[in-house]
Amino acid sequence: MGEIFSPGKLMLTSEYFAIDGALVLAVPTKLGQEFFFDEKNDQKSLIFWKAYHQNKLWLEAVIDYKEWQILDTNIPISAEFIVKTLKNVQQLSNSKLAGTDSYYLKTNLQFPSDFGLGSSSTLMNNLSEWAGINAFQLNTMSLGGSGYDIAVAKEKSAVLYQNKPEIHYKKVTFNPVFKDELIFIHLNQKQDSREAINLYKSKVKSDELIEEFSNLTKEILLCNKLDNFSRLMEIHEQKISHFLNMPTVKDRLFEDCPFFVKSLGAWGGDFVMSAKFRGFKDYFRGKGFNTIFDWDNIINS
Incomplete structure (x- = not known):
């Protein structure tokens, strides 16, 4: 039985604006999704699909x-999505799902499904590596989105990513000297990215604003001081808040937090990033947010 692994991701900059070509900085997480595969020449043309969440069986389909x-x-409903995706795999592949062999395919998502770390993107990349096809094509056909998460899964590295005028990305090292001061807090819910993206798409945006986010990304990548990083993160949050006409997560939930609080991805759920201060664990837990990671606990840098 063969095995493939793709890491999850956290999007540090240019949420929403990534769709329109803003430069994105994204980092891989230690946890991701495993994919196990076996093939039998039995003339039956069947797929035996088993999907596990943290080693517990979730979905079975024949x-x-x-x-x-x-x-x-x-x-x-979940089996129907798998069928749609595997049809796309068949269309793009020269070899997989082309004959009469039976396939035994198993996935294991290592993180809770409400973490928003990329259950779909890691699946798309694993299937693409298995079938020898273009992961961005499979993702576009099956899901859509900007594609930055595919780049992280594919490269297993931090990336700078841009999808316009065409997809372009490169592996980067993002291992800031102050990383031990950064923390990641889960907001106890998964944000519906599609709903959030539809709100963003309904608004008129300018090339200048997209360029502003690209420039912020470049500055953030080069930061070597926490206070400068904090300032840039606050600017980033305020720009998106103004554009979406939505309060920042700090204004909404953490108004008295002494440091920046930055949404990572679609606003309203998943993870936020902040920095350590005296009593930070008690502060966030006192507000009902008990899942707190240090950089080295969650980021694969």
């Missing part, structure tokens, strides 16, 4: 890939 019929499953 799929006839000649007729693209779900023969058996415990969660029909």
Whole structure:
């Protein structure tokens, strides 16, 4: 049985504006998604799909890939998404799902599904590595989105990513000298990215504003002092707040926090980033947010 692994991701800059070509800085997480695969020459043309969440079975499906019929499953709506995605794999691949072999495919998501670290992007990349196809193409056909998360999963590294005028990204080292001062707090809910993106898309944006976020990303990448990093993060939050006409997460939940609080990805859920201060664990836990990571606990740098 073969095995592939793709890391999850956290988007540090240019949320929303990534869709329109703003430069993104994103980092890989230690946890991601495993993919195990086996093939049998049994002339049956079946896919036996098993998806685990943190080693607990979540989804089972038996799929006839000649007729693209779900023969058996415990969660029909999720099995239908797997069928749609595997159809796209078949269309893009020269070899997989082309004959009469049966495939035994198993996934294991290592992080809780409400963490928003990239359950879909890690799946798209794992399937693409397995099938020898373009992960960005598969992602566009199956899900959409800016594609920065695919770049992180593919490179297994921090990346600078831009999707316009065409997809362009490069591996970077983002290991700031003050990383031990940074913390990541989960907001106890997963944000619906599509709903948030629809709000963003409904608003008119300028090339100048997109360029401002690209420039902020470049400055943030080069930061070597926490106070400068904090200032840039606050500027970033205020610009998006003004554009979306939404309060920042700090204004909404952490008004008395002595440091910046930066949303990571779609606003309203998933993770935020801040910095350590005296009593920071008691502060966040006192507000009901108990899941707090240090840099080295969550980021694979």
